[in-house]
Amino acid sequence: MIFFDRLEDFASAPAITDDSGIRMSYYELVQKSDFISSQIKKRTLVFCLADNSWESVAGYLGFIRKRIVPLLLSNTLNLESLNGLVDVYRPEYIWLPLNKVEGLGIGSEISRLGTYALIKTNYQQDYSLHRDLALLLTTSGSTGSPMLVRQSYQNISSNADSICAYLGITGQDRPITTLPMNYTYGLSIINSHLCAGAEIILTNRSLMDKGFWELLRKHRVTTFGGVPYTYEILKRLRFAKMELPDLRVITQAGGRLNPTLAEEFAGLCHQKEIRFFIMYGQTEATARMSYLPSHLALSRFSSIGIAIPGGEFWLENETGDRILESESPGELIYRGENVSMGYARHRFDLERPDENHGVLRTGDIAKRDGDGLYYIVGRKKRFLKLFGNRINLDEIEQKLNELGMDCACTGKDDLMKIYVTTLTEASLVKRTVAEFTKIHHSAFEVVPIDEIPRNEFGKIQYTHPSIL
Numbered sequence: 420m421i422f423f424d425r426l427e428d429f430a431s432a433p434a435i436t437d438d439s440g441i442r443m444s445y446y447e448l449v450q451k452s453d454f455i456s457s458q459i460k461k462r463t464l465v466f467c468l469a470d471n472s473w474e475s476v477a478g479y480l481g482f483i484r485k486r487i488v489p490l491l492l493s494n495t496l497n498l499e500s501l502n503g504l505v506d507v508y509r510p511e512y513i514w515l516p517l518n519k520v521e522g523l524g525i526g527s528e529i530s531r532l533g534t535y536a537l538i539k540t541n542y543q544q545d546y547s548l549h550r551d552l553a554l555l556l557t558t559s560g561s562t563g564s565p566m567l568v569r570q571s572y573q574n575i576s577s578n579a580d581s582i583c584a585y586l587g588i589t590g591q592d593r594p595i596t597t598l599p600m601n602y603t604y605g606l607s608i609i610n611s612h613l614c615a616g617a618e619i620i621l622t623n624r625s626l627m628d629k630g631f632w633e634l635l636r637k638h639r640v641t642t643f644g645g646v647p648y649t650y651e652i653l654k655r656l657r658f659a660k661m662e663l664p665d666l667r668v669i670t671q672a673g674g675r676l677n678p679t680l681a682e683e684f685a686g687l688c689h690q691k692e693i694r695f696f697i698m699y700g701q702t703e704a705t706a707r708m709s710y711l712p713s714h715l716a717l718s719r720f721s722s723i724g725i726a727i728p729g730g731e732f733w734l735e736n737e738t739g740d741r742i743l744e745s746e747s748p749g750e751l752i753y754r755g756e757n758v759s760m761g762y763a764r765h766r767f768d769l770e771r772p773d774e775n776h777g778v779l780r781t782g783d784i785a786k787r788d789g790d791g792l793y794y795i796v797g798r799k800k801r802f803l804k805l806f807g808n809r810i811n812l813d814e815i816e817q818k819l820n821e822l823g824m825d826c827a828c829t830g831k832d833d834l835m836k837i838y839v840t841t842l843t844e845a846s847l848v849k850r851t852v853a854e855f856t857k858i859h860h861s862a863f864e865v866v867p868i869d870e871i872p873r874n875e876f877g878k879i880q881y882t883h884p885s886i887l
Contacts, residue, residue, distance in 0.1 A: 456481030468515035474535035577756035590616035607706030646673030648877025685716035699723035730755035
């Protein structure tokens with residue numbers, strides 16, 4: 420039995436509270452979840468245009484509980500991208516906000532709950548869903564891409580259990596949403612706290628919104644999570660001066676946090692007696708694969724830490740041999756029950772069995788220190804050859820970030836392009852990189868742009884037209 424099937428056990432305990440003041444117990448949430456899923460037969464695909472609302476959470480839970488398979492998408496997805504995905508996967512149903520129904524033109528409303536409607540599309544399912552398939556998510560927040568990650572019931576349950584264990588989540592916790600629930604990290608925060616019977620404070624407000632902080636204080640929030648961009652915002656908001664007596668845990672994932680910023684927040688959290696967890700994960704591993712124990716945050720802030728409970732890491736060289744010695748880089752490989760079933764690029768892929776068999780080749784280059792802690796040093800495909808020298812683009816970005824320069828590095832062999840914001844002195848960038856790599860400056864081209872393109876989760880968009 421997965422945790423979705425035993426939510427009734429928490430009965431009258433508060434489950435969710437939204438920023439409009441609506442509060443529901445676990446019993447009430449389950450009743451609403453099961454109502455909406457009762458409109459759909461088992462083993463059916465439904466698109467969910469999700470946001471951080473009780474209706475969105477209720478739909479998601481109801482579908483999973485009845486073994487209906489949801490694809491979670493952002494409710495801000497444009498109609499063209501949505502129609503493209505609908506053409507590829509042909510869902511029988513769509514669960515979406517009422518204000519998104521007009522103009523959809525691919526079915527009719529059959530039910531509604533709060534501010535959400537259930538649409539029956541014009542499609543009849545001409546494909547099967549594998550018995551273990553529980554959930555579909557897009558990769559890295561690219562909500563318009565037809566490539567999806569196939570997650571099983573075991574994947575979701577095991578990862579939620581592991582996260583509960585290493586963070587020490589209990590029914591007394593009160594997290595607040597800072598990330599969209601269609602994003603694997605945001606969803607894992609919801610799953611892991613539901614698993615423990617905690618109360619989740621739901622909001623779509625950003626950290627820049629005064630109302631977010633009012634909500635956080637009013638409900639005595641104990642924990643929240645963020646991506647690297649979140650911590651840049653917290654620094655600008657002077658997190659150091661904030662009085663947040665109920666906050667006891669903050670977490671970071673969704674990309675490498677600038678080491679200077681990581682060290683700063685590790686120090687601040689130590690002063691405020693807040694446990695700070697740096698983590699690492701991918702959608703392909705359901706959410707999280709590693710965590711840095713909070714007592715090491717001050718001394719090992721550049722590390723992703725150790726594998727989560729039930730997981731295992733190792734490194735391999737280019738010939739596939741395991742790397743046993745410390746400080747030697749190689750591809751990071753992970754094994755665990757949270758490794759997804761594989762990808763889908765078409766609706767007929769939803770019939771496919773588990774293709775990963777619990778092992779994920781992450782595509783990240785890492786090293787392991789003498790204490791068994793892991794450090795990400797780059798991406799396997801993010802290398803260039805410059806005058807015969809193999810250069811790690813991520814390492815260059817990290818170096819410039821440490822010097823306070825916002826940048827994105829791309830290019831081809833023998834020419835690296837370094838995109839920087841117009842406030843950065845181009846000649847200084849070129850000189851810095853040339854000195855760091857010991858390569859002649861002619862191998863580098865610095866391109867000033869207004870801003871570094873990022874997606875809604877703060878990750879650099881390397882395929883954006885401004886840096887192609």
